[in-house]
Each structure stands twice: as C-alpha cells, then as structure tokens.
Amino acid sequence: MREKELVFVYGTLKFGFSNSGFLLNSQIIGRGETKQNYALYQAELPYLLNDKEHKVKGEVYNVNEETLFYLDMLEGHPYLYTRKKIKILTEKGKTLNCWTYFFNQPKRNHWQLTDGEYKLNNNKYKSLWQ
Numbered sequence: 813m814r815e816k817e818l819v820f821v822y823g824t825l826k827f828g829f830s831n832s833g834f835l836l837n838s839q840i841i842g843r844g845e846t847k848q849n850y851a852l853y854q855a856e857l858p859y860l861l862n863d864k865e866h867k868v869k870g871e872v873y874n875v876n877e878e879t880l881f882y883l884d885m886l887e888g889h890p891y892l893y894t895r896k897k898i899k900i901l902t903e904k905g906k907t908l909n910c911w912t913y914f915f916n917q918p919k920r921n922h923w924q925l926t927d928g929e930y931k932l933n934n935n936k937y938k939s940l941w942q
Contacts, residue, residue, distance in 0.1 A: 817880050820844065820900045820910035822870035823858035823930045825883070834886060838879055841872040845928065847899040847907060855922040858930040859893070859915035869929040872900055872910055880911070887913045 818841065824831040827840070851863035860868060875883070887893040893913040900910045 816874045816876055818900075818908055818910040819873050819875050819880065819883065820846075820870050820898065820912040821873065822852060822860060822868050822912070826871050826930070828932065829930075831886065834879065834882055835873050835875065838876070839874040841874055841908070842902050842904065843869070844872050844900040844902040844908070844910075845869045847901050852925045852928055852930065853915075853920075853922045854925055854930065855920065858925070860912065861915055861919060863919075865924065866926065866928045869927075870900075870912075872902060872908060883913075889913065890916065892916055 816839075819838075821835070823829070825835060826832060827835075845867040847867075849864040849866050850868050851861040851865040852868045853859050853861065883889075884895060887895070889895045892915075894916045895911050895913055897909050898912055900908045902908060
C-alpha cells in the first residue's frame with residue numbers, strides 16, 4: 813500500500829459543504845492557503861485557474877489511495893479538472909506540497925472570488941473553524 817497523499821480543497825469538498833462526505837475517512841491537517849497566487853472562480857461550482865490573482869484559502873487533508881481515486885472521479889480528472897501539486901502554507905506556518913484540482917476548460921464569464929475563499933451562502937452548516 814502506498815503512503816497517504818496530502819490534498820488541498822477549496823470548494824465543495826471543504827467541511828460542511830456538499831461533497832465533504834468524500835473526505836469522512838481522511839485526516840484533516842488544518843486550514844491553509846496557496847503560497848502562490850491563483851484565481852478562484854464560481855459558477856455552479858467553484859474552480860481554480862492558474863491566473864496569478866490572489867491567495868486561495870482552503871483545507872488540507874491526508875487521504876488514502878482509494879479516496880484520491882474517488883476524488884479524481886468526482887473532479888473528472890484529467891478532463892474537467894486536472895490534479896496538480898502546489899505549495900500550501902498552513903495556519904501553523906508549515907509549507908506542504910499538496911494535490912489540488914485546477915479547472916481544465918477555457919475561462920468563462922463567472923464571478924471571481926476576490927477574497928480567495930469559497931463560502932456557504934447561508935448559515936445552514938457551521939464551519940469546522942468557528
């Protein structure tokens with residue numbers, strides 16, 4: 813069995829969001845943000861582009877090989893989203909190399925999340941961090 817992999821999630825996979833169940837058996841490492849600037853957009857779902865706009869906030873998880881396989885399927889890797897390793901700065905000041913998913917389609921006219929964070933539109937769920 814291979815070692816576990818670190819994954820940075822910035823959208824619906826975050827705790828309390830619609831796809832967080834995919835990470836139920838994974839260890840949460842904590843909150844973090846990208847070391848480099850990227851662009852986070854939202855349409856029906858959030859997506860990350862390699863445009864150098866701002867830091868993106870999210871969560872880091874330690875996942876097993878099976879979970880990574882299911883995340884790839886959920887994200888449509890490598891056709892809809894492409895999984896790439898990027899550097900994440902954790903809230904504790906550590907730099908981690910994590911997998912994350914970049915949108916693999918042309919940029920569309922969607923709104924950019926200029927604060928770099930995908931948030932719930934209502935308070936139905938409590939954040940893990942509150």
